[in-house]
Amino acid sequence: MSLAVKEHLRQTIEQMAAYFEKDILAIPDERYAVSIGGVTRTPADIVYEVAVVNNRLATRLSGGDPGPPPQDGFITAPEDQQSKSAGIDSFKLSIKNLLDACDGLTEADMDQVYHLPMGDMKPKDLLGLASVHVSYHLGQLNFIQAFYGDNEVHW
Numbered sequence: 001m002s003l004a005v006k007e008h009l010r011q012t013i014e015q016m017a018a019y020f021e022k023d024i025l026a027i028p029d030e031r032y033a034v035s036i037g038g039v040t041r042t043p044a045d046i047v048y049e050v051a052v053v054n055n056r057l058a059t060r061l062s063g064g065d066p067g068p069p070p071q072d073g074f075i076t077a078p079e080d081q082q083s084k085s086a087g088i089d090s091f092k093l094s095i096k097n098l099l100d101a102c103d104g105l106t107e108a109d110m111d112q113v114y115h116l117p118m119g120d121m122k123p124k125d126l127l128g129l130a131s132v133h134v135s136y137h138l139g140q141l142n143f144i145q146a147f148y149g150d151n152e153v154h155w
Contacts, residue, residue: 003107006102006124009127010099013131014095014099016135017092017095017134019155020050020138021091022154023138023142023154023155024087024088024141026150026152026154027043029083032082032083036147041140043144044077044081046137046140046141047077047081047091048077049075049137050094051087051093052070053130054133055094057101057130058098061101061102061126098130114126
């Protein structure tokens with residue numbers, strides 16, 4: 001992977017992160033930790049999962065081992081991540097960590113292969129996964145907004 005591809009993926013992550021943050025902000029505070037129907041994931045859960053995955057990818061790209069996933073199945077937000085302000089702070093820090101890890105990658109690092117349970121991946125694959133993961137959950141936040149009657153595009 002060339003450094004130009006890395007820069008493109010970095011810019012895509014930044015763009016998806018900006019959209020994601022705007023959609024978090026559009027969710028009313030009183031609905032941030034509420035499950036629609038009692039069985040869906042809450043916005044707090046979704047935001048927390050994105051932050052956890054971003055941080056795990058950043059650790060991997062920085063040469064570390066993030067260890068096993070923090071929970072089996074869907075990741076849920078702990079009590080200290082149930083407020084929108086805490087979620088936004090965690091999300092923004094995770095994006096910073098991810099972009100810092102991206103910035104630290106050299107041309108020589110681009111051929112590194114990570115042997116993961118989902119298969120072998122290179123840095124471009126992990127950065128692409130980060131962007132797709134944020135985008136995927138952006139759609140979930142947008143659905144929750146629409147469910148509550150908000151049909152605006154906030155970005």
